[in-house]
Amino acid sequence: MSDTTQPDIYETYRDQRANRPVYKEPDGAWQVARHKDVQQVLKDNATYSSDVSLVPEEERTTPSMLFSDPPIHNRLRKLVSYAFKPGHIESQRRLIEQRCEDLMQAMKQSEEAELVEALAAPLPVTVIAYMLGVEDGDIRKFKEWSDTIFSNIGEILLANPSPEASAASEQMDKYFLGRIAALRDTPRDNLLSRLIATETEDGKLSNEELLSFCRLLLIAGNETTTGLITGIVRVFNDMPDTFAELKDNPALIPTFVEETLRVHSPFSVTIRKTTRDVEVAGVTIPANEMLLPMIACANRDESVFDEPEKFKIDRNPNPHLAFGFGIHNCLGAHLARLEGQIVAASMIKHMNGIKLKPGSENEFGQLGGPSTLNVAIEWAT
């Protein structure tokens, strides 16, 4: 595979896996590079806590599922999983296909596009907005809040959000409290409405927990899926043969999407905190230290993947960690795969090829994927 962008990142990853599988920058967190170790860190949630917030306990709002440990995590995940059942997600297929088709038709006006704005951002936002029962006229506002919150995610996690991010969070919370009240009165066929109604032996979700879940979906499900879509374009650009192969054999789309997730992992790194002294790859990490399981690096580990730098359209098995592992594994994985597969199918139907415009490759390498991506498109006639 031709790595036209950021070859140095993957070079560095290779060096880390070989020579510094557990590595700490001065004043930084411990970076964990190998597949085996990343998987173990994600699996052993007793030793590696997800409760990484630096906000003092007394100032915390309701914890989100992603940043909590059992038993809090079990309760939230159980309540929410019900509404994420594959049948409920599959029922969104038509909506996603229709939205993708509309966006594609709008793009057809030109041989060029800024792909993030035209497709990769609006598609996941619409899907999540629909799940959360956002009214059609409010989607633009919802997208603005989501962008502001995501671009400040580091500060938010470290309890130091910018005034802009705090204002966006407040407005969004107010909006969703209104929606929750409306859906309690008049239930609808969407995920938020189902969550409001869900009751198990663990009780029901409170308004605060419902809000926290709305916030989490924005953070976890939007930019990551945008990253998957831009990753797909990146593969088509770097290896135009894959485009032709998929046109000839669309049955390869599922393995193509898995391989894209492996090679261009949108959630490239996550975070944990040690609860005790622990040894990883021969290095002792003390308790209460921050740790970065490097998902994108693990996904190119030569001891697990044959020719890891090569994009193999039919790689199977493909034990990548792009959706995490263990109790926090991605709840939206089925939905994200569905979106990726629908986008790939739509592209091969409507296009003969898609290329990054010069300079666009420099946009890759960020957590959720590039924020802009200029492309030239050859439309199928």
Ligand code: HEM
């Ligand atoms: C290609 C797109 C996506 C990728 C690569 C991705 C990746 C991930 C990863 C790696 C984690 C685990 C993080 C950790 O253990 O620290 C995670 C968790 C999660 N994801 Fe995704 N995600 C994607 C799309 C989505 C979507 C579309 C949704 C929902 C609409 C979603 C909802 C969640 C939730 C709720 C969690 C937390 C699960 C828990 O803590 O138990 N994700 N995701």
